[in-house]
Amino acid sequence: MRRNRWASRVLQLVVVLVVFGAALAVVDSRWVNSRVNAHVSEYAPLTHRFAGYTPDYKEPAFHTQIDVDAFRRAGRFLPPGARYLMVVPAKPLIYTDVVSAARIYAPWAIPVSDPAKADWELAYDAPMTHIGRGYSVVRTWGSFLYLGRVKR
Amino acid sequence: MTGVLGLAVLAMAVGYCLLAPFLRTRPPLSWPSYAGLALLVGAGLTVWMLTTLAVVGVRPTSTVSLVVVVVLAAVGVAVAVVRPLRAAEPPVSTRAPDGGSVTVAAAVAACAAVVAALGAVTVLAASRSTAWLDDTWFQWLPRGLMLQHQGLSADVFTKVPGYISFVDFDYPLWWSVVTADAFRAGTEMHGVATASALFFVAGIGALARLLHGLVRPVLLWPGLLLAMAAPNLINQTQSGGADLVLAVYLTVALVAGGAFVARGDALALAVGIAAAITATSIKGEGLPQLLLYSVLLALFALRENRRRVVLALAIPLAGVLGALPWRLWLATHDAPGRIRYGPALHPVFMFDRADRIRPALDSILRHVLEPRSWLVALPLLVVLTLFAAYRTRRVVWIGPLAVAVVGIAFWTVVYWAGPFEVHIWLATSVGRVVAVVPLLAAVAAPALAEAGLSRARGSTT
Numbered sequence: 001m002r003r004n005r006w007a008s009r010v011l012q013l014v015v016v017l018v019v020f021g022a023a024l025a026v027v028d029s030r031w032v033n034s035r036v037n038a039h040v041s042e043y044a045p046l047t048h049r050f051a052g053y054t055p056d057y058k059e060p061a062f063h064t065q066i067d068v069d070a071f072r073r074a075g076r077f078l079p080p081g082a083r084y085l086m087v088v089p090a091k092p093l094i095y096t097d098v099v100s101a102a103r104i105y106a107p108w109a110i111p112v113s114d115p116a117k118a119d120w121e122l123a124y125d126a127p128m129t130h131i132g133r134g135y136s137v138v139r140t141w142g143s144f145l146y147l148g149r150v151k152r
Numbered sequence: 153m154t155g156v157l158g159l160a161v162l163a164m165a166v167g168y169c170l171l172a173p174f175l176r177t178r179p180p181l182s183w184p185s186y187a188g189l190a191l192l193v194g195a196g197l198t199v200w201m202l203t204t205l206a207v208v209g210v211r212p213t214s215t216v217s218l219v220v221v222v223v224l225a226a227v228g229v230a231v232a233v234v235r236p237l238r239a240a241e242p243p244v245s246t247r248a249p250d251g252g253s254v255t256v257a258a259a260v261a262a263c264a265a266v267v268a269a270l271g272a273v274t275v276l277a278a279s280r281s282t283a284w285l286d287d288t289w290f291q292w293l294p295r296g297l298m299l300q301h302q303g304l305s306a307d308v309f310t311k312v313p314g315y316i317s318f319v320d321f322d323y324p325l326w327w328s329v330v331t332a333d334a335f336r337a338g339t340e341m342h343g344v345a346t347a348s349a350l351f352f353v354a355g356i357g358a359l360a361r362l363l364h365g366l367v368r369p370v371l372l373w374p375g376l377l378l379a380m381a382a383p384n385l386i387n388q389t390q391s392g393g394a395d396l397v398l399a400v401y402l403t404v405a406l407v408a409g410g411a412f413v414a415r416g417d418a419l420a421l422a423v424g425i426a427a428a429i430t431a432t433s434i435k436g437e438g439l440p441q442l443l444l445y446s447v448l449l450a451l452f453a454l455r456e457n458r459r460r461v462v463l464a465l466a467i468p469l470a471g472v473l474g475a476l477p478w479r480l481w482l483a484t485h486d487a488p489g490r491i492r493y494g495p496a497l498h499p500v501f502m503f504d505r506a507d508r509i510r511p512a513l514d515s516i517l518r519h520v521l522e523p524r525s526w527l528v529a530l531p532l533l534v535v536l537t538l539f540a541a542y543r544t545r546r547v548v549w550i551g552p553l554a555v556a557v558v559g560i561a562f563w564t565v566v567y568w569a570g571p572f573e574v575h576i577w578l579a580t581s582v583g584r585v586v587a588v589v590p591l592l593a594a595v596a597a598p599a600l601a602e603a604g605l606s607r608a609r610g611s612t613t
Contacts, residue, residue, distance in 0.1 A: 008254045012261035019262050023269030042383035042524050045390050049277035058341050060289040061282055080301070086316060099316055100290045107297035110307055114314030 027051075060104065062097040066124070068105075070141035071098075075105035077139055077147055078120060082109040085118035087126045098124045121148040153279035155337030156346040160191060160354075166221055167194025169228035170426070173235050174419035185364070188357025189423055191350070192404060195330070196430030198224060200474060203325040203433060207477040211303040212329055256370055263373035267360075267380045271353040274380075274389055278349035282341040283392020285584075288331065291320055292394065293344065296332025299325060310487040322487060324478045326433040327394040348396055349389040355400030356380050359595050362404070362411045362420060367602040375598030378532070379591055384525040388584060394434050399587035401431035402438065405471070406445055406555070407595060409464045413453050416460055424467040429474030437566070441588065442471040444562060445555045452551035496569040508574045512567035515578040516560050516586055525583065526590040530556060533593035536600035543604040552596035559589040 026032045030052035037047045047053070059068045078084060084106075088098045099111055102122055112118050123146040139147045167190030168175070168183075175183055201220045202212040210216055283289070295318060298308050304325075311317040334343035356376055363372055379385065388396035408424030411417060428446075432439040446468040453461050482488070495501050520530050533553055540549035563586055567574055 004254070008257045011254060011258050015258045015261040016265040016268075019265035020269045020272075023266060024272065027273050040383075043386065045281070045383075045387045046273055046277045049280040050273075058282065060341065061284050061286065062289060063286065096286075096290055100294055103294035104289070104297060107294065108301040110302070110305075111316040112314055113316050117314045 063093040070145045071101040071105045078106045078109040080108040084120035087123035163195035164191040169225035172232035188354040191354040193426040204477045206304045207481045260369040275349040278345040281345040281390040283344045285391040285393040288392030293331045296328030344392040345390045351397045367598045371598040371601045379594040395584040398434045413460045425470040428467045428471035432471040432475035439475045449551045529590040529594040540600040540603040
């Protein structure tokens with residue numbers, strides 16, 4: 001009886017190791033991946049991340065193509081507690097993307113919509129509306145991202 | 153991935169400390185099988201504490217997080233040490249019902265290995281994925297990062313004229329804190345999806361542990377494979393959204409309640425309470441769903457063991473208490489959310505928009521019954537409910553199917569009463585939000601099969 005139980009345990013262990021190893025090896029096989037993908041495309045989230053496929057993109061999944069790296073660098077110039085006016089082209093999708101990118105890369109600062117509350121201005125692909133009326137450009141990134149500061 | 157895995161190990165360590173009073177009476181060799189439960193309990197309560205502290209003005213910085221981790225772990229260990237052994241719950245049987253012959257044992261082992269391998273592959277795939285859901289980048293993550301840097305400022309977290317507010321500023325804070333931690337700990341873009349996948353895999357492990365001893369392995373593991381291999385859930389691990397994690401915590405809370413009623417295991421009750429507190433802190437719909445489903449299951453189980461059913465109501469009660477801090481903060485800042493359940497109680501309002509029922513119900517049913525999303529979880533639930541109820545003549549086994557029906561009705565009412573254009577709203581959300589219904593169906597299926605096969609009243613299930 002005891003021998004039988006041990007045999008069962010050993011068999012279970014062998015099966016677990018074989019199945020586990022085989023599953024991992026199979027997933028990393030380009031041949032298997034392409035066939036799984038052809039027949040059961042619902043598993044694409046798995047097959048697309050392994051052999052034969054390029055890695056996922058490295059930037060947030062925004063609706064539009066914005067230069068996230070520019071926001072990453074611009075965020076470092078905003079001091080903690082800064083209130084910045086967002087100036088964005090009047091296109092529906094890009095507004096959310098730009099505000100989100102600014103929030104992610106300058107989470108210590110606060111975006112505002114009222115110029116009277118702002119001490120900074122962050123303009124993306126749009127003219128800095130308040131330059132000359134109390135703002136000066138501090139930095140630009142490419143020809144599309146401008147950071148301005150209110151003159152006190 | 154290393155950073156996120158490090159956080160998961162830390163959360164698991166806290167969970168083990170919190171579960172220590174219950175684990176003391178169990179064989180040490182069985183402790184590794186509690187890893188999924190430990191991760192869910194540890195992460196759930198640590199982050200809930202952080203969000204509650206944020207409500208009273210403490211920023212969830214790394215230092216504060218570390219203090220919370222140490223305090224929670226110390227409380228768990230202290231209770232485990234101080235609590236006399238004789239006062240502990242008697243050890244529950246950790247031996248599963250007979251698994252059958254050597255061949256059956258090998259088949260079970262193979263099934264469990266496939267579940268484990270699929271879990272590993274899912275986490276690995278997520279660790280190479282940028283979260284695809286826009287809400288992750290527009291809401292969850294920025295809110296978490298801003299909370300960590302600025303605290304719970306009304307200028308940021310409510311709608312104040314002159315400030316750019318978050319669209320869904322009433323979303324609870326739990327998932328935002330997790331995504332911010334994962335973003336900072338991981339390689340930025342891939343951290344959030346990795347965290348989602350880890351919660352999902354931990355949930356499957358937790359459900360395996362809760363049902364172990366109640367359902368024979370030859371039934372349990374195929375049921376868990378049904379959940380683990382559901383394409384919808386695998387896809388959601390890479391979304392970065394909160395819906396999958398909410399579904400996991402809700403399912404664990406309900407199954408833990410069921411496990412407590414079935415065998416009086418205090419650990420299951422404690423896990424249910426922790427999962428309920430967390431579930432209602434993840435998304436607004438967590439609380440109404442938890443209340444509906446748990447009260448419904450309690451009604452169906454009332455004839456089984458009235459005392460335990462009453463005690464299990466601590467789970468939905470804990471859910472109410474878990475949601476309270478954030479709700480109070482919103483109320484004191486006069487910040488009602490976009491989605492309110494009040495309009496659903498006004499007959500005239502609802503009658504005027506009755507044309508929304510049909511598309512909502514059609515879409516929900518199409519999604520939960522779609523085999524390419526959920527395999528056969530719901531049809532199997534229907535068949536096995538009939539099987540178990542007929543064989544046992546016990547009304548309790550209708551409970552899971554009733555939850556599925558009420559879950560579908562709940563979401564129909566939400567889409568019916570909600571403020572957005574119904575077709576666009578359905579197209580962008582229904583596949584994610586109804587996840588708890590098929591997930592619970594997949595997990596309930598083995599228990600129903602066990603009940604039908606065991607047949608005799610008073611069996612382990």
